[in-house]
Amino acid sequence: MEILEIRNLNKSYGNQKALNNISLTIPKGGIFGLLGPNGAGKTTLIRIINQIIEGDSGEVYFNGEILQPKHISQIGYLPEERGLYKKMKVWDQLVYFARLKDMPAALAKERVAFWLKKMDISSWRDKRIDDLSKGMAQKVQFISTIIHEPELLILDEPFSGFDPLNAEIIKNEIIELKNKGITVVLSTHRMESVELLCDQIAMIHRSNKILEGRLTAVKQMFRPNTYEVILSGINETLPESWNASQVNGNTIFKIPLGQESPNSTLQMLMQYGELLGFREILPTMEEIFIQQIKNHSYE
Incomplete structure (x- = not known):
């Protein structure tokens, strides 16, 4: 079942x-x-989902219902432009954000204490945000996003x-949150993170969706039908077109299968x-990303 449907x-x-x-x-x-x-x-797109x-x-559905203000408390959003109150202390900041998500005060404090300990930053609780390094502030921002354990992150x-x-x-x-059943939408330029984390992807370019599907299916879609071969004990001359090389005494090359x-x-x-x-050599998401953007830049 889908948690979010955009039409x-x-x-x-x-x-x-x-x-x-x-x-x-x-x-x-x-x-x-x-x-x-x-x-x-x-x-x-992200701002529309967050009702900013x-x-x-068009229409956006959340758990089968038209997206409404009541759904805001079920969504966590970590914007690229971080938004913390620089003069507030870490503890006060996190409790404040938890309360904004309709969390009772006692539960908010309990969750904040849990996450500060989990992220090994309990010693920061009385520090002001403007006294933290960028990376430290990022951790606080991340906690503020997930503190209420939203359905959609x-x-x-x-x-x-x-x-x-x-x-x-x-x-x-992020993986642990997924294992708890939380749905994660990850917007990133780091294709290695996509390879490691994502189950499905969609690609947008120049306001249009140009690609969507399960990650494994997308990679299969663009497979070049080329294989890496490792041979030892060569007894015949290999074709020059294979461009074979020697590694640790073995012969390695790539070969297209064609038909x-x-x-x-x-x-x-x-x-x-x-x-x-x-x-079989499958393309990386970075290779697919670059090629698809190039292909759709001249349409």
Whole structure:
């Protein structure tokens, strides 16, 4: 079942089209990657879901109902432009944000204490936000987003400002939230994060949706039908077009299958020596992202 369904959504700013007839379905309990270059329309879409702005036409459904103000408390949003009160102390800030989500005061304090301990930042509770480093403030912002354990969590560039160690901590927290049944929408330019985290993706470019599907299916869609081959004990001269190289005493090269089947190709390769490896090469999300943006930039 889907937690969010977007039907034929349009939004313009004057003569500038930000979203053009966008339709998306986001299933419950997974991590959905919302991809696209700067200016594609992702932030506009996220703001409409968060009811910060309204679309010009189209519909957004949350758990099967037309999106309404009552749903705000069930959504957590981490914007790319972080928004903390710099003069407030960490504890007061987090309790305040929890209370904004209709959380009772006692439960808010309990949750704040839990998350400060979980993120190993209990010693920061009496520090003002403007006394924190950027990375420290990012942790506080992340906690403020998830403190009420929303059904839908929207993260816009959640790894921005983090060093590799803290980025790993946030990544693990996102996975843990998913395992609890929270649906995560991840908007990011870091394709390695998409590879690691996302179950499904959609790509927006120039206000249009250009790609959508399960991550595994998308990668299969753009598979080049090329395999990496590892041979040892070569007993025949290999074709020059294979551009073979030697690594640790073995011969490694890539071979396109064309119309040939993997089985027939395996039989052919075994004539050249002992076959140690035969692995299909799938494109990375970064390669797919770059190619799709290029392909749709000239339409």
